[in-house]
Amino acid sequence: MTDRSFSIxxxxxxxxxxxxxxxFTTSLGDVNLKDFYVVEVIDEEGYRGFGETAAFPTPWYTEETVETNRHVMETSLIPLVLYxxxxxxxxVAPLFEKVRRNNMAKAAVEGAIWDLYAKRKDMPLATAIGGAKQKVDVGVSIGIQPSINRLLHTIERRVAEGYKRVKLKIKPGWDVNVLEQVRTRFPDLPIMVDANSxxxxxxxxxxxxxxxxxLMMIEQPLAHDDFLEHAQLQAKLRTPICLDESIHTLNDVxxxxxxxxxxxxxxxxSRVGGITVAKQIHDYCAAHNxxxxxxxxxxxxxxxxxxVALSTLPNFTLPGDTAASSNYWERDIIDPEVTMENGEITIPNRAGIGYEVDWKALEMYRVGKSIFK
Known part of the structure; x- marks a missing residue:
């Protein structure tokens, strides 16, 4: 059956x-405040889809920032999709090829259109993208702590909550000694570490x-744009290396x-520019083990x-970082919030992303609003 066309x-x-x-502390600094955009797209029949930008106020993770996301969406991406x-x-992704990089801005706009499309089809987003899992395994990421005792206490609390693996941020001076003490306390816990380059x-x-x-893996130990030296390092390590910041495109993979x-x-x-490219990367990785x-x-x-929806694709075989909303926020902007039980998130069966926007919460946090039509 051919999909009916729709216009934004x-x-x-x-x-x-x-x-x-x-x-939340990494080797690159602290994050205390989340400054971001919710993208809302509305079609001619009144269906609404929602996406979210992921860039930070400064370009410490990638070159993108909250302000560059705004600028690129307003001047380049929204004009490409409007009408x-x-x-x-x-x-959408081929349309956005006219704009180089700026993947987080692209992902937010494309994600909103995916949500709208799934709602038009009256199906969960997970189903619309080809996912089949009813539940996804979830781990939790723990930033660098003020002390090892504080870290051990935090891990203990997260394990008691049911998370299936723990990711620890590391950096020079906060690595080997820390892991010795963590392993002494938690000898069998699935642990990975993330160095953020x-x-x-x-x-x-x-x-x-x-x-x-x-360890399950060492995530991005070397430079954010490197492949060659990671290959040299992987040849010397038994522990699998996981790439994060280096991966922006299917060609990077x-x-x-x-x-x-x-x-x-x-x-x-957000890092790869949206669900369409994420699916391509998923499929390529599945084909290459x-x-x-x-x-x-x-x-x-x-x-x-x-x-959560993306994680329902079959080659997502390791627990993700999609921890419960309550780990991060006093009140999230969706209803119900994302929850975890026994290390799993149950996929909602409602249309689209499966969660309703909590407009009272969104308005409470909102500091600006722009309309394009």
């Missing part, structure tokens, strides 16, 4: 500021010590797989719902 008649950008429950006729969301190849002997801790830069890839919808999992960007509920 209006786009609304809601700018929100949400305070995290506690600072454009679509039959399927996979038509804090090391160089000159640290290879130091990094080889991480092989002693039976092909390069990493071809030269052996990693054994695992973290797919973030590369495990994937869904990373997090401290998303609020709309972005988190998109990640």
């Amino acid at each position: 008649k209006q786009v609304v950008l809601h700018r929100l500021n949400m305070q995290l429950k506690q600072p 454009q006729s679509f039959t399927h969301p996979n038509q 804090a090391y160089s190849l000159q640290d290879i002997d130091h990094l080889k010590q991480l092989d002693d801790f039976n 092909k390069m990493a797989v071809h030269i052996g830069s990693c054994k695992i890839i973290n797919i973030k919808v 590369i495990q994937v999992w869904c990373g997090g960007m401290l998303e609020a509920g709309i972005g988190r719902a998109h990640s």
Whole structure:
């Protein structure tokens, strides 16, 4: 059956500021406040879809920021989709090829159109993208803590809550000694570590010590734009390397797989430019025996719902970072909030992202609004 065409008649950008429950600390700094945009698209029949930007106020993770997201959406992306006729969301990514990079801005707009499309089809977003799982395994990411005792207490609490694996942020001076104490307390806990590019190849002997801790993976130990040195490091380590910041396109994945830069890839919808490209990367990795999992960007509920839907694809075999809303927010912007039970998130069976926007909460956090029509 051919999909009926639809047109985007209006786009609304809601700018929100949400305070995290506690600072999230990585090797690159602290995040206390989430400043981002909710993208709302409305078609000629009144269906509404929602997406969410993931960039931070400063370009510490990628070159994108909240302000560049706004500028690119307003001047380039929204004009490309406004009044454009679509039959399927996979038509959006080719349209956006006119704009180089700016993947987080693209993902927010494309994600809103995917949500709208699924609602028009009266099906869950997970089903619309080809997912089949009814539940997805979930882990939790723990930032660098003020002390090892605080870290051990935090891990203990997350394990008691049921999370199936723990990701620990590391950096030089907060790595081997920390893992020795964590492993002593939690000898059988599935653990991975994330360096956010804090090391160089000159640290290879130091990094080889991480092989002693039976880790699931080491995420992005070297430079954010590197493939070659990661391949050299992976050849010296038993522990799988996972690439995150290096992966922006399907071609990046092909390069990493071809030269052996990693054994695992973290797919973030926002980092790769949207669900369409994320699906292409997922399919390529499945065909080449590369495990994937869904990373997090401290998303609020709309972005988190998109990640949950993506995680229903079959090659997402490792627990993702899509932890419960309550880990991060006093009140999320969706109803119900994303919850976890026994290390799993149950996929909602409602149309679209499966969660309703909590407009009172959104308006409480909103600091700006722009309408394009």
